[in-house]
Amino acid sequence: MAAASPAARIRELVSAIRKADHAYYVLDNPILSDAEYDRLMRELVELEAAHPELASPDSPTRRVGGAPGDRFAKVRHREQMLSLGNVTTDGELDELDDRIRRNLGLAPGESVAYVVEPKLDGLAVELVYEDGALASGSTRGDGTTGEDVTANLRTIGALGANRGIPHRLAGAPPPRLEVRGEVLLQKAHFEAMNRQLLRAGEEPFANPRNAAAGSLRQLDWRITARRPLSFIAYEALIPGNGRWKTHWQKLEELAALGFETNPENRRCRGIAEVKAYRDRMAERRFELPYDTDGIVVKVDDLDWRLRLGAASRSPRWAVAYKYPPQEEATQVVDIFASVGRTGVLTPVAVVNPVQLSGATVTNATLHNEDELRRKDVRIGDWVLMRRAGEVIPEVVKVLPERRTGAEREFRFPERCPVCGAKVVREEGEKVWRCTGAACPAQLAGRLVHFASRRALDVEGVGEKTAAFLVEQRLVRDAADLYDVPFEAWQRAFSRPRKLAPGEKAPELPEKSAQNLVDALERSKATTLRRLLNALGIPQVGEATAATLARNFGTIQRFMDATEEDLLAVRDVGPETAREIRAWTGEPQNRRVVERLLAAGVRPAPERVEARGPFVGKTVVLTGTLAGLSRDEAKAEIERRGGKVSGSVSRKTDLVVAGEDAGSKLKRATELGVRVIGEEEFTRLLAE
Incomplete structure (x- = not known):
């Protein structure tokens, strides 16, 4: 197929960007990742530069954001609220600095003072104060006209999450003051709010930015008041513009007037200091209480700003440096069930490789069946992916507008894909589990649980030791622990490993191995309650294990119990009885119990203390x-x-x-x- 003409491609780009702007700014429901949007915008800028006769006056490259919605009254900004141009490389930062110094006519070697700050991922708003009192507040909208959300903005800070938006300013404010800043949700507040929405059966927000925008643009201000929104001020304007000489002075006065300003703001002398700040923030950004995807670089001198001016949609004295994307769109090519160490089957999406936060991502967890169905992720879907910090990449949302009809739903297997044992989902649980006690995929985790303090209490069988045993094929199930040769235990404790800060050096391999062998021997004299807990039976924790031990007395009677026998036990319901019977009916599970008994494990009946304050209570x-x-x-x-x-x-x-x-x-x-x-x-x- 022949490549589209420049005019046709420009029309395609304009249409795609306008749809994305409407979804992002008006509907608070993005259909493109930030990286995709930036790529489309860059391509449009380059095409219009090469073919200026094809650029229309209302091109997205000449406008800011999206048109204001119809739900609120319109507010016209006295001065346009501009957007920022984006850069992503050192070379582009150097070009910015060279262009600014050249346009200002600075001598070689004369540096520019910049103010730098984390780029906040929220909703830009403007507050207007008259005689120190909040008169109105509006969204940025298209940069010229925004939405009147005054009543909603007045509620920010009502939950005590921060100082909020002051209704009356401290100190001696000017007769009219226009304050610009970002309404946002801190990460902890965002997660708590989404948990509440899920408990209420409502759709959670995709990210903090959309949560903040959706919360602020509520018709009922009381809903906004219940959301823990924050406001951080970063700009101030007054008619006449003669109160301050530098942007840093503005920030200092904003703080004195009662506004929250960003404590991470810094003044830098020259572009080298800007780059050093950027690098420090890139390392620290995941520790910050809010999401940030870059830094903002602004010329500090206000007179220089006036001389540099602005283009149609962005100032020439400021730019946003964007980090590698944390969110990106890609396509799901497959979904499979991964069996974890506790037997849980986790659906995992295999996606076309995508760069997120500097790493190549090919897989993403879908957590569990409920989450899979709630997000309605299908094989073949286009999805928005996120990777925040060092966490596992996740699917944020499906992009249903990209569906073709060829997508397929994923169904959990009836049998474990690793060992072939039955797969069950317990009543009240969100996960499917493999019922095989000797399943290799979950064997290391089962060994750790088997040896834990409240189970068989075998000190020394931790995660690393268990993983070594599985890797070396020394064990197939928990019963094999009693047959591991002494030399193998020595090898397990001889492996070099890095000590954690403050951790003591391990004992000699021979001593550690002997201690573990002794602990295994002691574990043979256990109780039925401990053994039932150690076996990792679905829905059988410590409390249920104790109840079962008191009722059945011996391991053999428990293993032979029917569903009816189990239902007669207090606190054992129909679903629990079915799950237990399914486990005891699995041949490989019965073999494990038989081999444990053959190894010398002798579970004593549960002892009930008939004295004390809890008897009969x-x-x-x-x-x-x-x-x-x-x-x-x-x-x-x-x-x-x-x-x-x-x-x-x-x-x-x-x-x-x-x-x-x-x-x-x-x-x-x-x-x-x-x-x-x-x-x-x-x-x-x-x-």
């Missing part, structure tokens, strides 16, 4: 305990003859309240039920 746990997990606390109560209930009623004897206790604590107070904290709970356990 019904206890409810609420909130988070620092010293025990919920299952651990439940097991300790049941071991002492108590019963743990999931709800508070008049029959409840005691409520144990940890941090962030919720409705159960309130209900207990209403009914007059005794409530204790973790400290008293720990004391009662010791009685």
Whole structure:
């Protein structure tokens, strides 16, 4: 196919950019990644430069942002709110500095003072103060006309997340002051808000920028008031423009007037200092409380700014340096189920290679089936990818407008793709799990769990040792731990490894190996509760293991129990009974138990302490305990003859309240039920 003519290509680019602008600025729902958008804009700029006769007056290269929406009254800015041009290389920064120095007529060697700051990823707004009081506030819109969101802006800071937007200024402000800045959501607030939306069954936001824009552009200001928005000021204007000599003076006065300014702002003498700041921020940017995708570089001297002027959509005295993209669009070429160390099957998207934050990404986790269905990711879809910091890349959203109809849904396999055992999804769980106890994909994780303190308590079998055993094919299941030769344990502890800060040097390999062999021998004298917990049976944690041990008494009776037998056990429901029976019915699981017994493991029956403050009591746990997990606390109560209930009623004897206790604590107070904290709970356990 012949290449499109310049005129046709310009029309294609203009159409694509206008659609993207409308989706981003008006609908708060981007359809292109920042990197894609920048590439289209650069191509359009180059084509219009080569063919100026084809550039229309309303080209996206000559306008700022998107047209304001129809939901709010329009506000015309006294001075246009310009966009910033983007650069991505040292050479482009050098060109900027050379052009500025040349246009100002500076002598060779004379440097320019710049103000630099992190580039905030939020929604640009303008606040107008008259006689020190907030008179109006608006979005940037198309740069000339924005939306009147005054009522919404007044609520920012209401949740105490920051100092917010002052309704009245401190100090001695000018008669009219126009303040420009960014409304944004800090990362912690964004994650908390999305969790609330998911709990309410609502669609979460794709990223903090869209969350901030969507929160601010609500018709009901009370909705905005419930969102933990922040505002950071970065520009101030007054009619006449004679109050300040430098931009740095503006920032200092903005802080004195009561605005939040960015503590990361710096003044740099010359472009070399700008590059050094950029490099420092590139290393630190993932530690910042907000998202940033670059830095903004501005000439500090305000008189020089006036002399440099502006182009149609961006100033000649400022630029945004963009880091490699954290978000990018790519296509899903396949989806497969990866089996983790705990047996969880995680859907993983295989995508066409894409550069994100300086790394080539080919895979992205889809977390679990619910997340896969919620995002509706299909094989063949175009998706928006994100990689923030050092985290695993993730699919942010599907781009449904790119679908062709050839996309295919992914279905979880009925059998484990690694070992062939049955795959199950437990009631109330979000994940599918492999039921095979000897599955190689999850073997290392199962070994660590088997040897953990509250299971068989074999000190020395950590993640690295377990991985070594699997890699060397020394074990196929937990029972093989008792058959590993002493020399193999020596090799496991002889491997060189880097010590963590403050970590003591390991013992000699022979001593470490002997200690582990001794621990394995001691572990043979265990309890049925510990063994059932160690086996990693679906839905059987410590508490359920203790209940099962008390009811069945021996491992053989447990392994032979029918679903009906299991349903007769207190707190074992139909789904749990089915999952347990599926596990005990799996031939490879039965072989593991038989081999453990043959190795000398002798589980004693569960002992119930018939004395103490919990005997015959019904206890409810609420909130988070620092010293025990919920299952651990439940097991300790049941071991002492108590019963743990999931709800508070008049029959409840005691409520144990940890941090962030919720409705159960309130209900207990209403009914007059005794409530204790973790400290008293720990004391009662010791009685």
